[in-house]
Amino acid sequence: MRRALAISLLLCSAGCKRAASEVVAYTSVDQVFSEPVFRDFERSSGIAVKAVFDTEEAKSTGVLNRLLAEAQSPHADVFWSGDPVRPFLLVKRGLAQPYVSPQAASIPASFKAADGTWTGFAARARILLVNTKRVPAGELPHSVRDLASARWKGQTAIANPCFGTTTMHAAALFASLGDAAARDFFEQLKKNGVKVASSNGEVKRLVAAGEVAFGLTDTDDASEALHEGAAVAIVYPDQDGIGTLVMPTTVVLLKGGPHREQGQRLVDHLLGAAVEGKLAETAAHLPVRAGVSAPKGMRRLSEVRAMPVDYARLGDVMERIQPWLLEWAGL
Numbered sequence: 001m002r003r004a005l006a007i008s009l010l011l012c013s014a015g016c017k018r019a020a021s022e023v024v025a026y027t028s029v030d031q032v033f034s035e036p037v038f039r040d041f042e043r044s045s046g047i048a049v050k051a052v053f054d055t056e057e058a059k060s061t062g063v064l065n066r067l068l069a070e071a072q073s074p075h076a077d078v079f080w081s082g083d084p085v086r087p088f089l090l091v092k093r094g095l096a097q098p099y100v101s102p103q104a105a106s107i108p109a110s111f112k113a114a115d116g117t118w119t120g121f122a123a124r125a126r127i128l129l130v131n132t133k134r135v136p137a138g139e140l141p142h143s144v145r146d147l148a149s150a151r152w153k154g155q156t157a158i159a160n161p162c163f164g165t166t167t168m169h170a171a172a173l174f175a176s177l178g179d180a181a182a183r184d185f186f187e188q189l190k191k192n193g194v195k196v197a198s199s200n201g202e203v204k205r206l207v208a209a210g211e212v213a214f215g216l217t218d219t220d221d222a223s224e225a226l227h228e229g230a231a232v233a234i235v236y237p238d239q240d241g242i243g244t245l246v247m248p249t250t251v252v253l254l255k256g257g258p259h260r261e262q263g264q265r266l267v268d269h270l271l272g273a274a275v276e277g278k279l280a281e282t283a284a285h286l287p288v289r290a291g292v293s294a295p296k297g298m299r300r301l302s303e304v305r306a307m308p309v310d311y312a313r314l315g316d317v318m319e320r321i322q323p324w325l326l327e328w329a330g331l
Contacts, residue, residue: 023047023262026063027080028054028164029249030220033283034080040278041269047262052076064089067254071095074256077263080270084111084250085168087118088315097255099264103271111248111288119267120248120311122276122285125304126169127244128235129207129222130214135233141214143238144173147189154193157207157215159200161186161325165218165247166200170325171318172245172309179321186328196329208232218247219298223284226297234297236304243307248288249279 027034031053038049054062064086067079071093081087090096091113100116111120128141134155135141141149147156159166174182195212197203203215204222208230225232236244251270257263269275276292279285284295286304294300 021047021262022050023078023259023266024050024052024076024257025078025080025266026052026067026076028063028082028086029080030082030283033220033279036282037270037275037278040275041266045265045269047265049266054082067095068093074254074258076254077257077259078266078270079252079254081250081252082124083165083168083247084118084120084311085171085314085318087250087252088312089319090252090254091117091312092315095255097253097257097260099253099267101264101268101271103268103273106273106289106291107271108288116253118250118252119271120250121271121288122279122283123246123248123288123301124165124218124220124285125236125244125246126165126216127219127222128214128237129204129217129225130233130235131207131210131212132231132233134210134213140233140235141237142235143241144216145185146214146237147194147216148185148192150192152192152213155213156192157195157197157203157212158189159197159203159217160329161196162322162329162331164200166216167318167322167325168247168314169216169245171314171321172307174321175309175314175317176242176307183324190328219286219295220284223295223297236299238307239305243305245309246286246301246304246306249285 038051042049052063067076067090096117098116104112104119107121130140161167161170197206200217200221203217204225206212207215208225222234238244251267253263253267273289273292276287276289280287280292280295284298286294286298286301
């Protein structure tokens with residue numbers, strides 16, 4: 001009896017030790033960039049990361065819906081979002097655990113919540129990627145409105161606005177222009193024959209291949225095209241108008257996660273300057289800290305006129321316009 005009890009205690013101890021040495025992270029940051037960051041954390045901490053990644057086509061939507069579905073019995077400890085809007089849907093529903101990481105001290109106040117419910121870092125920008133063989137240097141587009149210009153009828157592309165960062169961009173345009181003007185813009189896009197691609201990566205491919213003259217995508221996808229040697233140029237749109245949309249990646253500690261202490265340690269790791277530097281180097285993310293170098297071929301955040309947005313409000317706008325976007329996209 002005593003021997004059986006001792007064996008049971010030993011097995012429980014081993015199981016508890018295994019459980020305590022892991023953390024569960026859901027992320028919509030591209031796996032090719034986020035997985036190496038998780039592996040670095042595993043090597044430095046001894047804590048195993050069980051990661052759940054989004055697909056390219058359903059970027060941010062898949063893992064977010066999973067988190068909402070698991071709200072009553074959380075499986076994840078940390079959500080690392082590729083955009084700063086969807087985490088507010090978790091905050092709004094009381095699913096975020098406030099945690100002010102000591103690593104967040106050097107992050108500007110505009111990229112974090114004072115109570116630690118969300119913290120942003122390593123930003124991307126929404127840019128126009130232009131095929132320089134199809135568009136002369138003197139005719140480069142300079143605004144997102146050029147996507148609807150008759151000059152470029154049937155020659156432009158955007159990713160499906162029902163998913164990923166394009167949803168956030170749509171919400172930003174609705175917030176900035178007003179509902180009527182934003183709806184009119186999207187209807188003009190349709191009339192102008194804009195190609196609706198499955199993802200931002202597909203927009204990059206269409207532009208690089210010369211199948212369209214230019215398209216709307218993110219700086220990380222644009223950087224890939226440059227590194228592949230494609231004949232492309234990057235335009236930061238609306239620098240003389242509403243500005244370019246800037247989107248920090250965002251980390252949230254989840255309430256009720258099974259490994260809270262390990263989750264906090266992962267949050268600390270993600271918010272470190274070294275991770276921002278790594279993401280700048282490998283994924284063309286723009287550091288929000290002044291002391292971290294900008295990625296090659298990209299502007300510093302201080303050199304970009306950013307669109308003034310309230311990230312918290314965009315979450316509400318995004319939810320409100322989603323049915324209309326689904327109708328626009330024919331889904």
